[in-house]
Amino acid sequence: MDHSATTPVDLRALQAMEPYLTEEYGNPSSIHRMGQAARNGVETAREQVARLINAAPAEIIFTSGGTEANNLAILGLIEAMPPQGQHIITSAVEHHAVLDVFTYLGRKGYDVTILPVNRYGMVEPETLERAMKPNTALVSIMHANNEIGTIQPIKQLAAIARHRGAVFHTDAVQSVGRIPVDVKDLGVDMLSCSSHKLYGPKGVGCLYIKKGTRLARRVYGGSQERKLRSGTENVPGIVGFGAAADIAGKRMSETMERLSDFGRYLSGSLQRLIPDTILTGDPVNRLPGHVSLCFKYVEGESILLMLDQMGIMASSGSACTSGSLDPSHVLLAIGLPHEVAHGSIRLSLGRSNTREEVDYVVQVLPGIIERLRMMSPMAEEGKI
Numbered sequence: 001m002d003h004s005a006t007t008p009v010d011l012r013a014l015q016a017m018e019p020y021l022t023e024e025y026g027n028p029s030s031i032h033r034m035g036q037a038a039r040n041g042v043e044t045a046r047e048q049v050a051r052l053i054n055a056a057p058a059e060i061i062f063t064s065g066g067t068e069a070n071n072l073a074i075l076g077l078i079e080a081m082p083p084q085g086q087h088i089i090t091s092a093v094e095h096h097a098v099l100d101v102f103t104y105l106g107r108k109g110y111d112v113t114i115l116p117v118n119r120y121g122m123v124e125p126e127t128l129e130r131a132m133k134p135n136t137a138l139v140s141i142m143h144a145n146n147e148i149g150t151i152q153p154i155k156q157l158a159a160i161a162r163h164r165g166a167v168f169h170t171d172a173v174q175s176v177g178r179i180p181v182d183v184k185d186l187g188v189d190m191l192s193c194s195s196h197k198l199y200g201p202k203g204v205g206c207l208y209i210k211k212g213t214r215l216a217r218r219v220y221g222g223s224q225e226r227k228l229r230s231g232t233e234n235v236p237g238i239v240g241f242g243a244a245a246d247i248a249g250k251r252m253s254e255t256m257e258r259l260s261d262f263g264r265y266l267s268g269s270l271q272r273l274i275p276d277t278i279l280t281g282d283p284v285n286r287l288p289g290h291v292s293l294c295f296k297y298v299e300g301e302s303i304l305l306m307l308d309q310m311g312i313m314a315s316s317g318s319a320c321t322s323g324s325l326d327p328s329h330v331l332l333a334i335g336l337p338h339e340v341a342h343g344s345i346r347l348s349l350g351r352s353n354t355r356e357e358v359d360y361v362v363q364v365l366p367g368i369i370e371r372l373r374m375m376s377p378m379a380e381e382g383k384i
């Protein structure tokens with residue numbers, strides 16, 4: 001129940017990778033036969049990934065994952081422009097792989113605007129419209145949120161940026177492979193994706209860069225990936241990513257339908273069976289099979305530990321393990337009070353989940369919350 005954290009490698013993707021680890025282990029930059037076989041593997045994967053998001057293969061730059069794609073998009077664009085007076089915009093609910101880059105640029109002296117979101121975690125187009133300045137160079141707003149599943153109105157947001165001459169980037173790591181993503185329809189200039197969120201191997205991803213968008217390189221060395229990302233390509237990883245992208249495209253509508261059903265059932269049942277439960281994120285515009293809830297008067301981490309004992313793996317937006325007692329920036333951005341945000345959990349379903357597993361969660365979770373509330377001093381204050 002934690003597919004937004006990562007997914008297993010699809011067996012067909014694994015099979016596609018295997019020859020490139022053993023027989024066809026050539027360096028794609030080599031002229032000889034084995035080098036060319038590796039080159040063909042990489043270029044086939046580029047076509048497969050491009051097809052999934054309706055891009056041209058030449059617009060795909062392979063990276064080590066979503067994090068690096070976000071860094072390349074933002075820092076690469078900024079470095080390609082004159083440093084003076086640039087204004088850049090992002091949202092308060094971004095993944096840290098975007099937010100921390102903006103924090104860094106803010107410290108370097110760039111004019112940074114972090115847009116608020118509404119209570120569903122959505123950036124309202126008027127909010128962006130008002131924040132745009134004549135010198136706004138870049139707007140980066142994620143497609144689907146990893147914690148609360150909200151899908152942003154990217155098409156409208158990108159159109160606003162484009163009309164004002166700013167470049168628009170979106171972190172689409174959670175959406176590519178799960179819902180239809182079409183870079184032309186969305187009207188974005190740059191889009192990040194990651195292989196391990198769509199049943200490909202970890203450590204590989206890509207940045208879509210619309211033809212004509214100028215970026216500075218982030219990694220110096222050889223001239224791989226149109227000189228934007230030097231270093232010998234992760235050939236098996238890229239091949240696996242391509243195969244996984246191909247499979248994701250073919251299975252998308254069937255998987256979406258099934259996971260949406262499961263998600264609605266899970267979310268509805270838990271809200272009905274457990275009092276003082278809040279669904280976080282947008283009730284309608286959200287990732288299929290993504291259920292994020294806050295249970296008042298309990299700690300998300302305690303819920304996770306008890307779920308884990310019952311064989312259910314989920315995650316939480318309260319980050320006690322990371323040494324900070326603050327709940328996630330996303331839950332605070334949608335206006336939840338600290339004490340409510342502390343009781344958050346995220347159940348993110350994937351291809352292999354069955355109806356029986358979903359039923360098992362519905363069977364087990366209410367008892368866990370009840371037991372935790374009986375032990376909770378917060379519950380006494382809340383008078384239940």
Ligand SMILES: *Cc1c(COP(=O)(O)O)cnc(C)c1O
Pocket residue numbers: 004005064065066067068095097142144145146171173174194195196197203204205
């Ligand atoms: C997982 C994730 C990332 C990071 O991708 P990696 O490939 O793990 O580096 C970035 N953004 C979002 C929204 C994510 O969910």
